[in-house]
Structures are given as C-alpha cells and as structure tokens.
Amino acid sequence: MNRAVMVNRKWVFTFQEGHAKMVDLLGGKGANLAEMTRAGLAVPPGFTVTTEACLTYFKDGNRLNDVMLHQILMGLAQLEREKGQVFGERDKPLLVSVRSGSVTSMPGMMDTILNVGLNDETVVGISELTGNPRFAFDCYRRLIQMFGHVVMGVESHLFEQQLDRMKTREGVLRDEEISAAGLQQLVQEYKLLVLLKTGKGFPQNVVDQLRLAIEAVFSSWNNARAQVYRRMHRIPDDQGTAVNIQSMVFGNMGETCGTGVVFTRNPSTGENILFGEFLLNAQGEDVVAGIRTPMPIAMLEQVMPDAYDELQRTVKQLEFHYQDIQDIEFTIEHHKLYLLQTRSGKRNAQAALKIAVDLVHEGIITKRQAIERIDPMHLEQLLHRAIREDAQQAVAKGLPASPGAAVGQVALDAETAALWGKEGKRVILVRPETTPEDIEGVLASEGVATLRGGMTSHAAVVARGMGKPCVCGCETIEFLASERGIRIGSQTIHEGDWMTIDGHRGLICLGELELKEPEMTEALMELLAWADEVRTLRILANADHPYDAQVARQYGAEGIGLCRTEHMFFDKERLPIVQRMILAEHTDARRDALAQLLPMQQSDFEGMLEAMNGLPVTIRLLDPPLHEFLPKRKELQERLQHLRGLHGTDQEIAGIEATMKKVEALEEINPMLGQRGCRLGIVYPEVYDMQIEAIFKAAASCLKRGIAVLPEIMIPLVGHVTELKFFRERIEQIASEMLSKKQLQQCAYRVGTMIEVPRAALTAHQIAVHADFFSFGTNDLTQMTLGYSRDDAEGKFMSQYLDRRILAHNPFQVLDEEGVGQLIQIANTTGKSVKPELKAGVCGEHGGDPQSIRFCHAIGLEYVSCSPYRIPLARIAAAQAVIAEERQGVEEAMAESLLAERMHA
Numbered sequence: 057m058n059r060a061v062m063v064n065r066k067w068v069f070t071f072q073e074g075h076a077k078m079v080d081l082l083g084g085k086g087a088n089l090a091e092m093t094r095a096g097l098a099v100p101p102g103f104t105v106t107t108e109a110c111l112t113y114f115k116d117g118n119r120l121n122d123v124m125l126h127q128i129l130m131g132l133a134q135l136e137r138e139k140g141q142v143f144g145e146r147d148k149p150l151l152v153s154v155r156s157g158s159v160t161s162m163p164g165m166m167d168t169i170l171n172v173g174l175n176d177e178t179v180v181g182i183s184e185l186t187g188n189p190r191f192a193f194d195c196y197r198r199l200i201q202m203f204g205h206v207v208m209g210v211e212s213h214l215f216e217q218q219l220d221r222m223k224t225r226e227g228v229l230r231d232e233e234i235s236a237a238g239l240q241q242l243v244q245e246y247k248l249l250v251l252l253k254t255g256k257g258f259p260q261n262v263v264d265q266l267r268l269a270i271e272a273v274f275s276s277w278n279n280a281r282a283q284v285y286r287r288m289h290r291i292p293d294d295q296g297t298a299v300n301i302q303s304m305v306f307g308n309m310g311e312t313c314g315t316g317v318v319f320t321r322n323p324s325t326g327e328n329i330l331f332g333e334f335l336l337n338a339q340g341e342d343v344v345a346g347i348r349t350p351m352p353i354a355m356l357e358q359v360m361p362d363a364y365d366e367l368q369r370t371v372k373q374l375e376f377h378y379q380d381i382q383d384i385e386f387t388i389e390h391h392k393l394y395l396l397q398t399r400s401g402k403r404n405a406q407a408a409l410k411i412a413v414d415l416v417h418e419g420i421i422t423k424r425q426a427i428e429r430i431d432p433m434h435l436e437q438l439l440h441r442a443i444r445e446d447a448q449q450a451v452a453k454g455l456p457a458s459p460g461a462a463v464g465q466v467a468l469d470a471e472t473a474a475l476w477g478k479e480g481k482r483v484i485l486v487r488p489e490t491t492p493e494d495i496e497g498v499l500a501s502e503g504v505a506t507l508r509g510g511m512t513s514h515a516a517v518v519a520r521g522m523g524k525p526c527v528c529g530c531e532t533i534e535f536l537a538s539e540r541g542i543r544i545g546s547q548t549i550h551e552g553d554w555m556t557i558d559g560h561r562g563l564i565c566l567g568e569l570e571l572k573e574p575e576m577t578e579a580l581m582e583l584l585a586w587a588d589e590v591r592t593l594r595i596l597a598n599a600d601h602p603y604d605a606q607v608a609r610q611y612g613a614e615g616i617g618l619c620r621t622e623h624m625f626f627d628k629e630r631l632p633i634v635q636r637m638i639l640a641e642h643t644d645a646r647r648d649a650l651a652q653l654l655p656m657q658q659s660d661f662e663g664m665l666e667a668m669n670g671l672p673v674t675i676r677l678l679d680p681p682l683h684e685f686l687p688k689r690k691e692l693q694e695r696l697q698h699l700r701g702l703h704g705t706d707q708e709i710a711g712i713e714a715t716m717k718k719v720e721a722l723e724e725i726n727p728m729l730g731q732r733g734c735r736l737g738i739v740y741p742e743v744y745d746m747q748i749e750a751i752f753k754a755a756a757s758c759l760k761r762g763i764a765v766l767p768e769i770m771i772p773l774v775g776h777v778t779e780l781k782f783f784r785e786r787i788e789q790i791a792s793e794m795l796s797k798k799q800l801q802q803c804a805y806r807v808g809t810m811i812e813v814p815r816a817a818l819t820a821h822q823i824a825v826h827a828d829f830f831s832f833g834t835n836d837l838t839q840m841t842l843g844y845s846r847d848d849a850e851g852k853f854m855s856q857y858l859d860r861r862i863l864a865h866n867p868f869q870v871l872d873e874e875g876v877g878q879l880i881q882i883a884n885t886t887g888k889s890v891k892p893e894l895k896a897g898v899c900g901e902h903g904g905d906p907q908s909i910r911f912c913h914a915i916g917l918e919y920v921s922c923s924p925y926r927i928p929l930a931r932i933a934a935a936q937a938v939i940a941e942e943r944q945g946v947e948e949a950m951a952e953s954l955l956a957e958r959m960h961a
C-alpha cells in the first residue's frame with residue numbers, strides 16, 4: 057500500500073465518532089457502543105480499532121503497523137483526558153478492557169482481556185485510591201490470568217488450580233471470600249507461573265500490555281473454535297474482528313456493585329419480560345463464563361431497586377431504538393448502572409417467531425419486517441421434540457437453557473462426543489461447564505447438560521444457536537473422575553449409558569425415553585399466513601403415503617409435488633409380491649403379480665387424492681433399478697450355504713438358486729446410470745401400465761364419492777423426447793379405457809416429466825411439446841451435472857471439499873446455481889418458449905433449502921416441493937425471496953435515479 061494512503065486511513069474511531077450503521081468497520085459491538093454513546097446512555101468511554109486494521113494486521117504478518125499504533129495511542133490520550141486518569145500512572149491510573157467485536161456476532165468465540173493497565177505500581181495506586189486492597193489485587197490477579205492465558209498461552213486450568221489451592225488454604229469456598237492478603241499472594245504465584253511456563257515475565261509496561269492484548273484479540277479471529285463457528289454459520293473468513301478499548305467500570309468493588317447480562321425478552325419463549333442474570337461483587341466474564349451460578353435478574357429489584365428501575369427503563373429504550381430484542385451486558389458500580397454492550401439477542405426459533413409477531417402487534421415493525429427476521433432454518437427447531445409426559449422420570453433438574461428433548465449416550469468430554477458423533481452414535485455431552493473449546497463436541501451431540509453455568513453461559517448460548525437441547529446449572533451432578541462417570545443422587549451413570557434431556561423444562565432423565573413430535577404454535581400460524589400473502593411460489597410436498605399427505609396439508613402444502621411410488625412397495629406385505637413380479641420368467645406371471653399389486657396402489661392413490669381434495673397430486677412412476685427390491689447376493693449365498701448344510705429340500709435350494717440367477721442378471725456396474733427411471737417402463741411396460749391403471753381407477757373412485765381430483769403422472773429420468781412421447785400416448789390410451797366418458801370430462805389430468813438428465817434440460821424445447829409440467833429432480837441433476845455420485849460423494853470427498861473451501865456449499869444441499877441452476881434456467885426458458893402454460897418447479901432436496909428457494913423464485917419457476925416438515929420453512933423462504941427482490945428493485949431504481957441526476961448536473 058502506498059504510504060500516503062496508509063497515513064490517511066483512519067484505523068481508530070472513538071465511541072463519539074461511530075454509529076450503528078458502521079457495523080462493517082466497527083464490528084457489532086463497536087457500532088452499538090457508539091450508537092448508545094450518541095443516545096446519551098451511560099457507556100464508559102472508549103474507542104474501536106477497526107476490522108480493516110485487523111485485516112491489515114494479518115496481511116502485515118500479524119503486526120500492528122506504526123500508523124495504527126500511533127492512532128491507538130492518540131485514542132488512549134483522549135480517553136485519559138475524558139476520564140481525568142493516566143494510563144500507567146500510579147496515583148490516578150486508567151484501566152481499560154480490550155474486547156473483540158466482529159461484524160456478525162460470535163458469542164464467546166474470541167478473546168477479551170479486562171483490567172489492562174495494572175502493574176505492580178498501579179495496583180497499589182488503585183488500592184489506596186479505593187481504600188480496597190482486596191478489590192485492587194482481585195483485578196490484578198484476573199488480569200494476569202486472562203493475559204497469561206490469551207496472550208502468553210498459559211493454560212487456564214493452571215491458574216484455576218492455584219486459585220483453588222488458595223481457597224483451601226484460607227478455608228473458604230467462593231472466590232470473593234479470599235482475603236486481600238491471599239489475593240496479593242496469588243498475584244505473586246501467578247506471575248511466577250507465567251515466568252516458569254513462558255520464560256518471560258508478565259509485562260509491567262502498560263503500553264506493551266495494550267499492544268499485545270490488541271494483537272492477541274485480532275489473532276483470536278483465527279482460533280480453532282472461531283473457525284468452526286464461522287463455518288457452521290457461514291460467516292465469511294475475510295470479515296475480521298474489530299477491537300474495543302473501553303475504560304473499566306467495576307462490578308467487583310463490594311456488595312453495592314455487580315455485573316450481569318439481560319435480555320429485553322425471554323430468548324427461549326419470547327415472553328415480554330426481562331430475562332437475565334447477575335452476580336453481586338463480580339467482574340465481567342464471571343456471568344458468561346459459567347464459573348459461578350448467577351441470580352435471576354428479578355432479584356436485582358430486591359437488592360438494588362433504583363439500579364433495577366433504571367436498567368428496566370434503559371433496556372426497553374434500547375429495544376425500541378433497535379426495533380428488536382436486545383442482549384445487554386451491564387455493570388453496576390456503587391449503585392450506578394453502566395452499559396457495556398448491546399446487541400440483537402440470539403433467540404431460539406420459538407422465541408424468534410413470538411417476538412417478531414409481538415413486535416408487529418406492538419406496532420414496532422411491519423409484517424414484512426417480521427417475515428424477514430425469521431431464519432427459515434430456525435423453523436426446523438420449532439418442529440422440536442419433547443419427552444412424552446407419561447414417560448418422564450427426571451433424576452435431576454437444572455436450568456431450561458435451550459428447548460427440545462434429546463436422547464443419547466453420555467459422553468464426558470468434547471473429544472469423545474465428537475468421535476462418537478462421527479461414528480453415527482447419538483450423544484449427550486455432559487460437562488462440569490462448557491467452554492467455547494467444546495464447540496465441536498456440542499456440534500456432534502444431540503444435546504448438552506452441564507453442572508454449572510446459567511442461561512447465558514456459553515453452553516446455553518451456543519446450544520440455542522444450534523437448536524440443540526441444553527440443560528445448564530444442574531448442580532446435583534457429581535463427576536467421578538476415577539471411573540469416567542457421574543453420580544446423580546444414588547444413581548451412577550457411566551460414559552456410554554443412555555440419557556434423555558428436556559431442555560424446555562430443564563430435566564435430566566435416565567435411559568432412552570420416548571419423545572413426542574412438535575406442534576405448530578399460534579405465532580407460527582400467524583406468520584405463515586402473512587408469508588402466504590406475500591409469496592408467489594407455490595409450495596408442494598414430497599409425500600409417499602396418505603398419512604404424509606395429511607401432515608403436508610396441515611403444514612400448508614398446496615398439493616403433492618412428488619410421490620415416489622417405489623416407497624409404497626417397501627413394506628413387509630408388498631415386498632414379496634414385488635419380488636415375484638421381478639422374478640417372473642414370463643409376462644403372464646408378471647401380470648399376475650401386478651394384478652395383486654394394483655388394488656394396493658389404487659388404495660394408496662385414493663388416499664393421496666382424497667387428502668389433497670382437488671389439489672394436484674404428482675405421482676411419479678417407478679424409478680429405481682429393480683434389484684433394489686431383491687435380496688443382496690451375499691445374503692442369498694449365506695442362505696444357500698445354510699440350506700445345504702441343513703439338507704434343505706431340492707425345491708428350496710432350486711428356488712434360491714433361481715433368485716440368485718435373477719439377481720446376478722439384474723446386477724449393474726453403475727445402477728444409478730443403468731436400467732432405471734423410464735428405461736424400466738420401456739423394458740417392462742406392464743409395470744407402468746399397472747401404475748397408470750391404478751391412478752385412473754383411484755381417480756374414478758374418488759370422483760364417484762364426490763371428491764375432486766387432479767392427478768399428474770410424472771415420468772422419471774427422461775433424456776430424450778421420444779421417451780416421453782411414448783408414455784404420453786400410452787397414458788392417454790389407458791385413461792380413455794379406464795374412465796367413462798363422463799369421468800374423463802371431470803378428471804383433468806396432466807402428464808409431465810422430471811428433468812434430471814442434463815440432456816433433458818438442453819432439449820427442453822422438444823420435450824415441452826409433450827409435457828404439461830417439468831419437475832426438476834435436482835438430486836439426480838446435480839449428480840449428473842457435477843459427476844458426483846449422490847450415494848458416495850458425501851461419505852468420501854465432500855467434507856474435504858468443504859473444509860478446503862473448494863466448494864462453498866454441499867451441492868446436494870444448496871443448489872449449484874452456476875452449473876445446475878443454469879441448466880434449470882435454460883430448460884425453464886426454452887420449455888416455456890414453446891409452451892407458455894408449462895408449469896415448472898423443483899422437487900429435489902433443494903426444494904426445502906432457503907437459498908435454493910430464493911433462486912427458484914428469481915428465475916421464475918412456479919413451485920418448489922419438499923418434505924412435509926420443511927413446508928413452513930419453504931413458505932417463509934418463498935416470501936423472503938419476494939421481499940428481497942422488491943428491495944433489490946428499489947435499490948436499483950434509486951441508483952438509476954441518482955445516476956440520472958448526476959448526468960443532468
């Protein structure tokens with residue numbers, strides 16, 4: 057970079073200089089501190105070093121350049137003037153906190169250091185100034201501990217061990233009971249520990265402390281847990297973090313002081329009451345770190361009523377200002393309230409919905425804003441499970457930190473949880489408390505339970521964010537280090553034993569309890585109705601049984617977009633008939649088996665048509681290779697050996713041998729590209745004929761009973777127009793045979809095709825001539841376009857591809873817009889150019905993915921089809937797509953008019 061630019065760049069902003077819209081540069085925390093300062097709220101003064109400085113720090117090989125350092129010192133000088141204190145001066149020392157603050161909130165993932173500015177001299181100054189040596193040395197030992205760990209890399213537990221030893225020596229239980237002399241002694245021990253472990257002394261030069269602390273916070277952007285968190289929440293790596301340097305206020309100066317975290321509404325239920333915790337005589341991190349179990353916020357009213365009143369007033373003011381639930385950190389120093397941070401509160405799905413809907417009712421936001429606020433993926437959490445009431449046998453109760461119930465085997469550390477998770481086991485992670493280092497373990501677990509920590513501890517915040525059930529602060533758990541187990545009351549639970557937790561009620565139960573499925577809430581119904589007013593995409597369901605069709609209807613499906621008929625053949629009763637049909641040597645024998653299957657299929661289709669009552673029901677004819685219905689060769693060999701060993705009858709042995717021959721004959725090297733889809737229907741037309749007959753018989757029967765029907769027959773894996781033409785003619789012929797003249801008039805039906813072979817997409821203008829609709833089978837289309845086997849890729853190379861960022865997303869989850877998306881666009885446009893009334897949509901897994909849904913809307917598809925439980929999510933995502941498009945339109949129009957104005961001028 058050229059030097060003039062470097063000199064001119066502003067790396068440091070005081071809180072008076074920033075505002076809420078500067079999040080990209082100042083990070084969320086910095087921008088909000090500035091906004092609160094502007095609003096005249098009691099924020100201790102300070103300044104922010106920008107995210108750009110962080111990125112330049114990395115570019116320069118992890119060092120602060122001279123210009124940055126200069127601006128930081130200027131910021132410090134201004135802070136000294138404001139506070140009337142001097143950094144490093146014994147008699148009126150300025151102390152500061154150094155905190156991370158990224159653009160997207162990443163709670164607890166990066167580092168913070170408090171009390172920077174204390175050394176052997178200033179600690180004495182503080183002690184004399186406050187007349188409280190206990191307080192002064194408590195701050196100092198905390199600084200050495202945090203600095204020692206974060207900057208100098210000494211393991212935290214070594215400090216904790218010394219702290220515990222001091223408590224034992226003094227015969228006290230709690231940190232705040234340690235005497236001033238004890239703390240003074242501890243400071244010496246900590247300093248020695250740092251020296252022994254690092255070979256360097258704890259720095260006495262306060263400017264060195266500040267510089268090293270800022271560098272360490274910048275570097276913490278790249279620590280392992282922050283990287284995992286970013287990957288999980290799709291936060292870009294190149295955002296960087298800002299650093300906030302703020303003058304300290306103290307919650308640990310005695311019983312008239314305290315510190316806490318408060319949410320303006322309950323982040324678990326959305327209820328409109330203050331929710332949070334505080335600790336008397338404690339400093340910053342004590343609450344969130346989960347080291348001491350804090351008191352509920354309501355008790356502050358009893359201990360310090362004035363401070364509570366002010367807190368209540370101020371936080372509601374902030375909520376109104378930001379038009380959203382706020383998560384606020386505060387400190388009370390001798391009854392005076394200070395705000396240290398406000399950010400939009402992380403909330404679970406249930407709370408997010410209730411809050412968004414309530415804010416609309418309270419006139420604070422519009423319906424459209426409410427829709428935009430919902431993370432569609434969050435809705436999956438809403439469809440959370442709970443323990444069946446009659447199955448509850450709780451052995452312990454803790455805090456209900458994140459809702460939902462989970463069942464799994466107990467793992468006592470994050471590594472074990474991560475390992476077992478990878479092996480496909482269901483795990484409940486049980487820890488004394490969780491630290492952000494446990495994130496991989498939490499990620500791999502079904503749920504989390506902890507001994508210590510409150511509702512705002514990391515375990516709770518992280519679990520809520522991931523939608524994992526969590527029970528915190530369950531103090532009756534006793535850890536048995538010697539035998540890798542825990543004791544709760546008289547029960548001993550070993551690692552690997554089964555446990556069930558209920559994060560909604562804070563319950564821990566032993567064993568594998570039965571869970572019940574979730575329900576739709578009133579708030580969700582209301583929001584979905586608002587979304588339906590906005591969206592233009594139709595949302596259909598992938599459902600294969602009448603029961604699923606009913607569930608889909610309840611969730612708001614406007615029809616069935618994909619019924620995979622092969623799924624109807626897998627039950628115990630039908631499979632042997634299907635096998636007979638496949639193994640038949642002659643067409644007659646095959647027709648015999650098919651005749652038995654026909655009434656079964658007919659009754660399935662009737663159920664589906666009835667559940668949808670006139671809405672479209674898209675039935676796809678048989679798709680998978682036939683050998684999927686037959687026993688595996690290895691299994692047959694074993695059975696044969698067994699029979700021979702037991703002298704089975706010749707007939708039995710011949711039967712198995714015949715099956716084996718057929719299995720061998722049907723075996724394919726690459727079945728996914730083999731005799732499947734419509735190729736099956738060409739080779740065995742009688743199979744498709746039976747299905748088509750069953751569809752029209754079902755339709756006729758419904759019509760007779762006065763039920764409206766709209767069957768749509770869909771041909772899978774078409775790659776060539778002649779395939780579809782062949783089936784269309786056959787379907788029309790069967791329809792006229794099956795339906796009486798009157799029924800034929802009443803029964804509108806459609807014939808369409810899946811587009812899942814790239815050739816079909818490229819020749820869509822030919823195929824559209826014979827199709828009433830296109831349904832993009834994006835699972836197969838992704839497989840065939842990228843050449844990734846959908847059965848193998850995820851178990852083999854996909855994780856590497858994602859970890860190394862060769863792919864930004866798994867293309868089987870999020871549609872590859874540039875490749876697969878382009879084929880869809882081509883097919884949609886060229887198909888409609890020859891048949892404007894052609895209906896087109898997506899029925900692969902992408903139909904339930906919000907980002908892919910946005911793409912489907914943007915390119916002008918008519919519908920998406922997804923699993924019943926994803927329908928609410930899809931309804932919201934489709935509405936969000938409209939709102940995003942409108943916003944983009946407004947922005948473009950504004951840019952255009954601005955350009956026009958400039959041209960004029």
Ligand code: PEP
Pocket residue numbers: 618620679812832833834835836837899900901
């Ligand atoms: C598809 O390929 O996207 C599809 C919906 O069909 P299936 O998953 O059954 O192959």
Ligand code: MG
Pocket residue numbers: 812833835836
């Ligand atoms: Mg397919």
